[in-house]
Amino acid sequence: xxxxxxxxxxxxxxxxxxxxxxxxxxxxxxxxxxxxxxxxxxxxxxxxxxxxxxxxxxxxxxxxxxxxxxxxxxxxxxxxxxxxxxxxxxxxxxxxxxxxxxxxxxxxxxxxxxxxxxxxxxxxxxxxxxxxxxxxxxxxxxxxxxxxxxxxxxxxxxxxxxxxxxxxxxxxxxx
Amino acid sequence: xxxxxxxxxxxxxxxxxxxxxxxxxxxxxxxxxxxxxxxxxxxxxxxxxxxxxxxxxxxxxxxxxxxxxxxxxxxxxxxxxxxxxxxxxxxxxxxxxxxxxxxxxxxxxxxxxxxxxxxxxxxxxxxxxxxxxxxxxxxxxxxxxxxxxxxxxxxxxxxxxxxxxxxxxxxxxxxxxxxxxxxxxxxxxxxxxxxxxxxx
Numbered sequence: 001x002x003x004x005x006x007x008x009x010x011x012x013x014x015x016x017x018x019x020x021x022x023x024x025x026x027x028x029x030x031x032x033x034x035x036x037x038x039x040x041x042x043x044x045x046x047x048x049x050x051x052x053x054x055x056x057x058x059x060x061x062x063x064x065x066x067x068x069x070x071x072x073x074x075x076x077x078x079x080x081x082x083x084x085x086x087x088x089x090x091x092x093x094x095x096x097x098x099x100x101x102x103x104x105x106x107x108x109x110x111x112x113x114x115x116x117x118x119x120x121x122x123x124x125x126x127x128x129x130x131x132x133x134x135x136x137x138x139x140x141x142x143x144x145x146x147x148x149x150x151x152x153x154x155x156x157x158x159x160x161x162x163x164x165x166x167x168x169x170x171x172x173x174x175x
Numbered sequence: 176x177x178x179x180x181x182x183x184x185x186x187x188x189x190x191x192x193x194x195x196x197x198x199x200x201x202x203x204x205x206x207x208x209x210x211x212x213x214x215x216x217x218x219x220x221x222x223x224x225x226x227x228x229x230x231x232x233x234x235x236x237x238x239x240x241x242x243x244x245x246x247x248x249x250x251x252x253x254x255x256x257x258x259x260x261x262x263x264x265x266x267x268x269x270x271x272x273x274x275x276x277x278x279x280x281x282x283x284x285x286x287x288x289x290x291x292x293x294x295x296x297x298x299x300x301x302x303x304x305x306x307x308x309x310x311x312x313x314x315x316x317x318x319x320x321x322x323x324x325x326x327x328x329x330x331x332x333x334x335x336x337x338x339x340x341x342x343x344x345x346x347x348x349x350x351x352x353x354x355x356x357x358x359x360x361x362x363x364x365x366x367x368x369x370x371x372x373x374x375x
Binding site for chain 1 (some may be wrong): 193206
């Protein structure tokens with residue numbers, strides 16, 4: 001279990017000549033978060049790791065402007081999500097070019113995956129992005145509604161209503 | 176399906192751990208990534224330079240748009256208005272200025288039907304001016320467009336007759352020689368205290 005960044009002592013990330021070292025200390029927790037966000041979209045371990053790596057490199061380049069830890073995590077989630085969506089679209093274009101259909105199951109697991117998991121992934125894919133993002137974030141790392149709201153920089157009430165709507169749609173589609 | 180059951184299935188579906196070497200690979204790539212540029216250190220200097228350039232450009236543009244001729248409020252302009260306000264004046268249309276004592280450069284025709292002048296350029300009008308010695312040159316007077324329009328609207332016209340200006344007689348100024356008394360400096364005795372400011 002990763003130690004939550006917002007529960008660590010010290011609300012600020014050091015930014016001085018030791019930026020590289022300070023950022024390196026954050027890589028472990030941040031790479032895990034970026035990977036899980038990307039995996040929630042891509043469901044492909046290798047591609048999610050590539051997205052996480054690219055996200056962290058971009059975060060390093062913008063490290064001086066991301067002093068606040070909470071803003072850093074929110075920025076990381078947004079970039080990882082956007083990069084994962086870009087990768088997903090590129091993957092779909094490749095499949096369409098090759099005349100193949102998108103398989104909703106995790107692409108790095110075998111065909112013996114349970115049918116209910118495949119149905120769940122297909123339902124998640126049907127969700128609009130504004131509902132899917134808070135749902136994925138709430139389902140990884142044990143994020144509370146308030147933490148999801150902080151990550152998405154949205155009011156907590158907005159996140160609650162979106163989570164409610166996402167769950168309602170999923171239950172409707174899975175039954 | 177209850178919310179708890181759905182959340183459990185979602186957590187199971189989204190549960191994934193990255194490779195153990197992902198963090199090491201990212202650290203390795205960051206180690207080879209150039210440090211981010213410190214763009215914010217020269218940003219204030221750039222902003223200041225741009226502001227200075229804008230101010231200089233504005234000043235230069237303002238100077239170029241100003242007229243280079245005599246000021247509308249110069250002494251000549253004042254003299255022209257005084258001449259126009261002289262009693263017994265008539266329209267300059269009737270006047271036929273003498274080339275020797277007055278200058279007319281086709282402005283008298285413009286005077287009868289003045290065209291609307293440009294906003295910033297002064298309007299040169301012929302003013303029949305003659306001194307007693309008949310040797311005043313450069314009698315053209317520069318009016319600003321606003322002054323010209325105001326003068327015409329007020330009904331003031333230029334004097335039909337040449338204006339006589341008496342010659343100025345200036346007596347020579349006598350200056351008395353300045354007498355400066357020699358300055359006496361007494362030597363400072365040993366032990367004498369120096370009083371700041373000197374003796375009153």
